[in-house]
Amino acid sequence: MEEQQSLWDFMAQQSGKLWSQTVAHIGLTCISLLIAIAVGLPLGIWIARRKKAAWLVLGIAGVLQTIPSIALLGFMIPLLGIGALPAITALFLYALLPIIRNTYTGITGVDPAITESARGMGMNPWQILTSVELPLAMPVILAGIRTATVINVGVATLAAYIAAGGLGEFIFGGIALNNTQMILAGAIPAALLAVLFDFLLSLLQKTGLKSMRKMPVLLPVLLLLLSSFYLIPYTKGHLLAGFTPEFMGREDGYLGLKSKYGLDVPTVVISDAVMYKAAFEKQLDVISGYSTDGRLKAFDLVTLHDDQHIFPPYYAAPVVRSEVLLQYPELQPVLDQLSGYINDSVMTELNYRVDYLKQAPDRVAHDFLVSKDLYQPPGKGSKGTVRLGSKIFAEQYILIQMYKELIEGNTDLKAITKTGLGGTKICFDALTNAEIDLYPEYTGTGLLAILKPRREQLAKLGGDRDRVYDYVKNEFLKQYKLQWLRPIGFNNAYALMMRRAQAQSLNIQTITDLKNYATNGSHRH
Amino acid sequence: MIIADHISKHFNGIEAVKDVSFRVGEGETMVLLGTSGCGKTTTLKMLNRLIEPTSGRIEISGKNISEEKPETLRRSIGYVSQNNGLFPHYTVAENIAVVPKLLNWQPGDIQEHTARWLEQLKLPAHFKNKYPNELSGGQQQRVTIARALIADPPVLLLDEPFGALDPVTRTSVRKDFAELPALKRKTVVLVTHDVQEALQMGDHICLMDKGSIVQQGKPGDLLLRPVNEFVHAFLGQQLDDISRIYERIRAQG
Numbered sequence: 217m218e219e220q221q222s223l224w225d226f227m228a229q230q231s232g233k234l235w236s237q238t239v240a241h242i243g244l245t246c247i248s249l250l251i252a253i254a255v256g257l258p259l260g261i262w263i264a265r266r267k268k269a270a271w272l273v274l275g276i277a278g279v280l281q282t283i284p285s286i287a288l289l290g291f292m293i294p295l296l297g298i299g300a301l302p303a304i305t306a307l308f309l310y311a312l313l314p315i316i317r318n319t320y321t322g323i324t325g326v327d328p329a330i331t332e333s334a335r336g337m338g339m340n341p342w343q344i345l346t347s348v349e350l351p352l353a354m355p356v357i358l359a360g361i362r363t364a365t366v367i368n369v370g371v372a373t374l375a376a377y378i379a380a381g382g383l384g385e386f387i388f389g390g391i392a393l394n395n396t397q398m399i400l401a402g403a404i405p406a407a408l409l410a411v412l413f414d415f416l417l418s419l420l421q422k423t424g425l426k427s428m429r430k431m432p433v434l435l436p437v438l439l440l441l442l443s444s445f446y447l448i449p450y451t452k453g454h455l456l457a458g459f460t461p462e463f464m465g466r467e468d469g470y471l472g473l474k475s476k477y478g479l480d481v482p483t484v485v486i487s488d489a490v491m492y493k494a495a496f497e498k499q500l501d502v503i504s505g506y507s508t509d510g511r512l513k514a515f516d517l518v519t520l521h522d523d524q525h526i527f528p529p530y531y532a533a534p535v536v537r538s539e540v541l542l543q544y545p546e547l548q549p550v551l552d553q554l555s556g557y558i559n560d561s562v563m564t565e566l567n568y569r570v571d572y573l574k575q576a577p578d579r580v581a582h583d584f585l586v587s588k589d590l591y592q593p594p595g596k597g598s599k600g601t602v603r604l605g606s607k608i609f610a611e612q613y614i615l616i617q618m619y620k621e622l623i624e625g626n627t628d629l630k631a632i633t634k635t636g637l638g639g640t641k642i643c644f645d646a647l648t649n650a651e652i653d654l655y656p657e658y659t660g661t662g663l664l665a666i667l668k669p670r671r672e673q674l675a676k677l678g679g680d681r682d683r684v685y686d687y688v689k690n691e692f693l694k695q696y697k698l699q700w701l702r703p704i705g706f707n708n709a710y711a712l713m714m715r716r717a718q719a720q721s722l723n724i725q726t727i728t729d730l731k732n733y734a735t736n737g738s739h740r741h
Numbered sequence: 742m743i744i745a746d747h748i749s750k751h752f753n754g755i756e757a758v759k760d761v762s763f764r765v766g767e768g769e770t771m772v773l774l775g776t777s778g779c780g781k782t783t784t785l786k787m788l789n790r791l792i793e794p795t796s797g798r799i800e801i802s803g804k805n806i807s808e809e810k811p812e813t814l815r816r817s818i819g820y821v822s823q824n825n826g827l828f829p830h831y832t833v834a835e836n837i838a839v840v841p842k843l844l845n846w847q848p849g850d851i852q853e854h855t856a857r858w859l860e861q862l863k864l865p866a867h868f869k870n871k872y873p874n875e876l877s878g879g880q881q882q883r884v885t886i887a888r889a890l891i892a893d894p895p896v897l898l899l900d901e902p903f904g905a906l907d908p909v910t911r912t913s914v915r916k917d918f919a920e921l922p923a924l925k926r927k928t929v930v931l932v933t934h935d936v937q938e939a940l941q942m943g944d945h946i947c948l949m950d951k952g953s954i955v956q957q958g959k960p961g962d963l964l965l966r967p968v969n970e971f972v973h974a975f976l977g978q979q980l981d982d983i984s985r986i987y988e989r990i991r992a993q994g
Binding site for chain 1: 789791811812813814815816820822823824825826827828829830839840843888898
């Protein structure tokens with residue numbers, strides 16, 4: 217195995233990307249913060265005057281705060297599409313509560329004797345607000361802005377899921393690729409940004425009551441300055457590609473597209489969860505999908521032929537801890553039962569039912585087993601427990617649900633599922649740490665994301681299905697005491713996809729066609 | 742000249758002030774005297790429209806105050822509130838300059854007047870750059886008085902201005918206040934629960950109880966000709982000072 221390069225090497229090598237991601241991260245944080253202040257401050261002042269409205273406004277802002285950030289981004293997509301706009305909107309909503317609440321608390325906390333004497337001297341409401349209430353409430357308001365800033369720096373990492381950039385590109389790419397250096401190259405700058413912003417704002421807060429009078433001017437100017445960093449890398453007129461963080465960092469992904477095909481298209485980073493829809497809605501033209509994805513069918517996309525063979529085979533098979541197979545010898549034949557039943561088009565169809573028709577994965581799995589006459593009613597489950605893990609996408613949910621029913625129907629073992637273990641790295645670590653007993657993995661992923669063999673070794677394997685499987689099987693057993701069982705049958709490889717209509721009108725069938733179209737600078741039809 | 746004509750104030754059905762009428766002559770000092778909750782502060786705050794009366798009519802210098810813009814009205818009335826109400830984020834000089842700035846005075850004039858008022862209230866000149874929390878309670882109250890008087894308003898409203906001070910400080914601040922030359926030209930309404938203060942400072946006293954005026958008149962009237970047992974008992978609480986007060990009454994004739 218090739219030794220992983222040091223963090224410093226990685227950051228130096230990727231300094232251009234690191235810099236642009238950091239700048240985008242600062243921009244996202246500051247723009248959303250600026251808007252949140254522009255909205256939250258007046259709203260906080262308003263509810264300090266109308267206490268009856270306060271509970272309602274604070275309640276709504278509080279509910280927004282409790283929505284998980286990734287879900288909030290999900291809600292944004294149908295409304296605002298992908299890119300900077302939904303990301304900034306989501307971040308803005310997150311920053312709102314601390315700012316409104318602290319403004320409210322700050323203003324209602326001003327000694328009424330002071331505001332009354334201001335009134336008694338003949339100040340009008342606006343003068344009282346700007347000369348008395350806001351300056352006196354400013355330390356509390358600033359504390360709210362600090363909270364919002366730190367929250368936003370954190371949540372902004374998720375912007376990478378919807379093509380808005382930021383340090384999340386490295387973090388999620390690293391998680392997907394099992395590349396610690398890449399994770400750290402995103403996570404450390406993000407943490408430093410949070411600390412830095414917090415420190416700067418604490419300096420402002422400490423400057424004392426007197427300078428609080430200048431704060432209402434100073435703060436917006438500062439934020440506006442920082443916001444101007446953010447330039448959205450969106451070029452209209454050409455093809456726009458959207459690739460997952462994982463794809464971006466892979467030799468058999470974006471890197472290979474660049475080196476082998478010489479493909480050069482404007483690219484944004486986006487989550488797999490929204491990528492297909494974005495392509496369907498013409499916000500993206502080329503995406504990096506999986507060849508068995510149900511949404512391929514749902515959104516009428518076509519895969520481009522990989523005429524230079526850069527995408528290695530990704531045959532799925534269960535990876536099991538050896539101890540478990542020894543402990544429960546009846547397990548292996550049961551797991552092998554599925555082999556041969558599912559080819560690419562069957563898997564696409566099953567995925568389509570879950571992803572698009574919104575049928576429950578366990579339902580789809582059950583129906584399939586019943587239709588193939590593989591289903592047995594569950595046994596007692598008294599002999600022991602097997603823990604099945606899955607990454608977070610439909611295909612894996614379906615597969616482990618099938619395995620669960622097969623295990624419980626054919627043995628006296630009980631099977632519990634742990635779905636949603638994120639990407640490859642999380643699943644693999646859970647398996648090697650014996651937190652799960654098996655999960656479905658793909659030969660190509662095992663090869664490139666986990667084993668990471670030398671270039672020569674890769675060349676030797678070529679893209680051959682059996683040689684890759686054998687290599688992965690042997691190495692996993694040797695290095696990790698993990699057993700690859702028989703492949704299920706389908707190949708869920710990477711593929712570039714386009715809308716069928718666009719691909720036809722541009723006459724693009726292969727990746728080479730795409731490359732030629734992109735480099736010849738043709739414009740979008 | 743202040744005329745209060747049958748003014749009442751209800752808060753959610755509770756009558757805080759009931760049908761109060763009085764008249765304060767030009768240059769006179771009138772004291773609203775009574776226990777806490779008797780309605781004296783509410784009465785005072787109706788004079789500069791910090792509280793709007795439920796019914797009745799108030800006239801200051803011949804004008805019905807309900808027809809004036811509250812901000813304009815208040816800029817012509819000096820106001821000292823119970824807990825000094827200084828702005829903690831303003832220096833002493835900036836605090837004193839609030840009303841002149843509202844009235845768009847020239848900066849030079851403001852500086853000159855501020856310096857003079859600091860001197861008149863026996864505060865050292867370098868205090869102008871201090872913040873209120875760096876001052877003692879007595880010094881803060883002197884700043885509050887300077888702030889109320891700097892724009893030379895014809896009317897001055899004082900809401901227990903010395904109430905929060907210890908007896909020794911109170912006596913000295915009150916004495917310096919009473920000796921201010923500017924005070925002689927002012928029409929003053931003073932709210933207090935301190936009988937001694939009322940008798941010393943008031944040309945005219947309204948003794949209030951449960952929102953109404955029980956008796957009003959010169960200090961001597963209340964002391965020597967109380968209308969009922971309440972007035973007698975209220976003033977009688979201060980009888981240990983009687984000899985001093987008696988002398989003052991004799992001197993006044």
